[in-house]
Amino acid sequence: MDQPASNPLYRRILLPTDGSEASQRAILAGVGFARELGADVVGLTATPAFRVLSADPGMIEDTADGYAEASRERGERLLDAVERAAAEAGVPCRLEQAVSDEPWQAIIDTAHRFGCDLIVMASHGRRGLGGLLPGSETQKVLVHSAIPVLVHR
C-alpha cells in the first residue's frame, strides 16, 4: 500500500461515502476503475462533531462519549462496504474515519494526507434530492479540490 502502482494515470483513489445509494454506486465504480488501473483505494467517511444543541436525534439525549462511540460504529458500517468491494476486486484498501462538520473539507484534507490523485464520488448524498442539482458537499469538493473528481450520478 505504501508503494502505489506504477500506472501512468491514477494510483490512489479516494472513495468518500455517506452510506447513500448513490455513494454505494460510486464506490463500486471507483473500485472497478482502481482494479483496471492497478490502483489502490482509500475509503473515507466523515462524521459531524458532537454538539449539545443539535437537531440530530442521535446527539440530543447523548453524551459526547456515547455519541463518539455510536458515530464510530456507524462509520465502520459504512466503510465495510468499501472494504468488501475492494476485497472482492483484489484492490488494496485503507479506511479512514474523519470527525468534521465540513465533509467536503475532510474529503480534500484526506485526499492530500493519503496522497490520492483522484476522488470518485456521487453527485449527491443522503441529503440531496438527486436529479436537479449536484449536492452541496459535492459542489464544494469540485470547487476546492486541486485533484480531479470523477462524479457518478
Next chain:
Amino acid sequence: MANPANTQLYKRILVPTDGSDVSAAAEHAAVEFARAHGSEIVALSVAQTYPTYAAAEASMAVDPALDTEGLRAWAERNVRRVSAAAAGAGVACTPLTVFSHSASDAILDSARDHGCDLIFMGSHGRRGLSRLLAGSETQKVLAGAEVPVMVLRPKLKSS
C-alpha cells in the same frame, strides 16, 4: 497492472470546449487520460445561440447570418485546438460543433448520440470561477449525465 489496450472502462471521452483557459486545462487532462488509457476523444464545441436576443438584434438590423458564421468559426476553432492536441498525443479524435441554446443540453445529447462513456470538463466555464458553486452548465451536466463526469478545477492564481 492494467494493459491500456485491453481496458473496458472509459473508451470514448466527450471533451466539451469553450475555448477558454479553463477548458484548455480540462482538454489537456483529457488528452493525457486518453493517451494513457487507450481511449478516443469526441471534441465538442457548442455554438450557443441566445433566442432572447434575436428580436433585439433584428430591431438593430444586425445580420444574423454574420453572427452565425462567427459563432461557427469560433466553435470550429475551439474544436481544432483539441484535435491538434489529440493528434500530437496519437489519440483518435472526432471533432464536433453544434448549434444550441443550451451548452449543457448539447453536451448531454452529444454524449448520448456518440456513445461516450465519460465526460471531461472544468468545474467552471468561461464565465469565471466561483469558490462556492460549480459553474451552472457544469451543474446541469452533473445532474443530467447518464455517464460519469470527470471534473477538473482550474488552477488558481493564488495557489
